[in-house]
Amino acid sequence: MLHCQVEGEGPISITWRRNSVAVATGVRASVLSNGTLLIKNFSKRRESNETDAGEYDCAAQNRYGMLISRKARVQLASLPKFLSHPQSLTVDEGGVARLSCQVNGIPEANITWQRDRRPLSTDDPRYTLLPNGVLQVTSARRSDGGLFRCVASNMANTRYSHEAQLSVAVAASRTYKEPVILSGPQNLTINIHQTAILECIATGNPRPIVSWSRLDGRSIGVEGIQVLGTGNLMISDATLQHSGVYVCSANRPGSRSRRTALGRLVVQAPPEFVQWPQSLSRPTGGSAVFSCTATGVPEPHLIWLKNGKLLTPSGNVKLTSGNMTLAITRITPEDEAIYQCIAENSAGTNQASARLAISQGPELPEAPTGLQATTLSSSSLHLTWDQPAQHISQQIIGYVLHIRRLGEPDSAELQEAVDKTIFTHDFNNLEAATTYSIYLKAYSAQGGSQQSSTITATTLGGVPSPPSFFTKVLNQTAVQVYWDLPGKPGKVEGFRLKYRGISNPDLQGQEIFPAHINTHTISHLELAAVYEIQLVAFNGNGDSASTRRLVSLSEGGASAAAGQSCNCDQADGSASTLLVGVHSGLACILCCLLLVLLYHRRSFFCRKEVSWETPPTLNDVRGPKVPTPEGIELSQRCDSAPPPVMVMVEPSPPVAPGTGTE
8 A cells, every 4th residue: 555645725636647657546656535545465577577666656636736645665575595595614712703695575584593404592602693694603613613504584475695614723822913804894885864784803812902983083972883893883863964984894803914904985875955935826928936955975966847747848948057946938828837956865855845826917008910921031031020900009009030050049039129109120240041930929018919920031041252362383284273161151163273374364254163172283384484372152043252373484393482372353463463563573683783893993093002191290381390201191991892782672652554664
């Protein structure tokens, strides 16, 4: 029997589900008047592989909505065969013996031990029986020997393990033995408030002392802590603070010699709510936000139900912040329901519920009708809608158009307001070849109407953007051209490649390529000539702007100098380039002539010697005459290096084609 107790405004109908499928009522299963599910002859039918086991929940519904209960797992009691049996062993007298067995039962089996087919009394403190089926015998005596076996029992069955012989040998001498941990703590995961037992049994001579500590250095505490036998640690009513790594140490008395073993204890906690969703009442067209926050170990996962069914985000329903916030916008009567927040983790589940009611708010305008869109161009759409009736238009103060790219979230939505007397509107500056989602709302002083029917419209495709290309001179009669595919706007249907000779315009050609081709080699060109190459991308809407380059084939096999690419329609670049080249050549000739003249001038001064008489001095006029040389010979020294000569060439500005020079 599974009970389901519900409180609320009647009438209330209760149904049951197993594994999310409705339970068929009939001879074997029935729902009692108090909502309890009664299943007769609960079993698993081998012939059809059907079973009554599974996860059950009850659903309660009234005129406000539906609630789903927590899930209850129902399993068929069973006790399968032992997974492991005790093994025979021999220990020295005074030593430690450990026997174990393992079995998985539903429900968990109770394990006891027998020696020589008789129940083993655990009143002797030397015997320690752990819940997981481990039997420890300390300070073994010869009388402890015998045949041991496990006895596992639950409501389904009782099973006996294989027998194992325990032999206790007389020790020849009490020799020294280092401490040894026969069995250390294992990693263990339990739920909060359960009991954890960490095993630690050690042997040695002298008998080692077993102690416990935490790896993080924190104190284990004393409340709820107990030692079983000679060293097993039991933690009752475990809390989250008990999680950690525990260290078992076997210490030899009177020395620092010891052995250690580690085990991790993980304490889980089922979800608990720290914030519950609250019931709300909102008018049609309004918004509602439900918040739900839960804690637990591990961290819970949140899901939402609407009237017992899994809630999935839609146009006006959004889940954010890891499903902790449920936002409903543009509320309609279909949104009125009971919403449940379900928190789940490996330790359990929890749930909280709230109701969204539609309140009778002020009278709002009716939703606009007849919204239509016409494509004007690659960047414009024209919208029209029906003019409302006179009694409706009197309360309308304006319209708001909502537009966003199809598939994008509401956060990317754009809105434009329209006067109440206008029933058309143009959207401009849109992206080419893009589909948009559009709806319209009318507003009065009390608020907004329901949205109109959502329509979609697509702008025309634009022409491609200018392609960029590069050239590589293969030899003096061939050049390779390769280019990249341009992006938006406009898809590319193909490329048009043109070339013409600069000195001989009759040498020209054109090639057309599909959109997947991005390279071409132009061959059989005029030897060492200069060519202009032009590339255009096109589609059904027209051609892109052209991209041009000048390529010289004078250096065979070398890459052409990359000229400036331009988007132009006039072929004037070649003439300007030739004129600049002519002026540069003239400047070089002038430089050579100037150097020749300087050389001849230097030779003239080297051959000529000039003498001047010494001019009269003041002594000749006012004082006694001082003997002076009759003359000073001045000569140009030709063995010294000539002074440096700096020549500056100022390039002439380019002349426009057709103007010439004076």
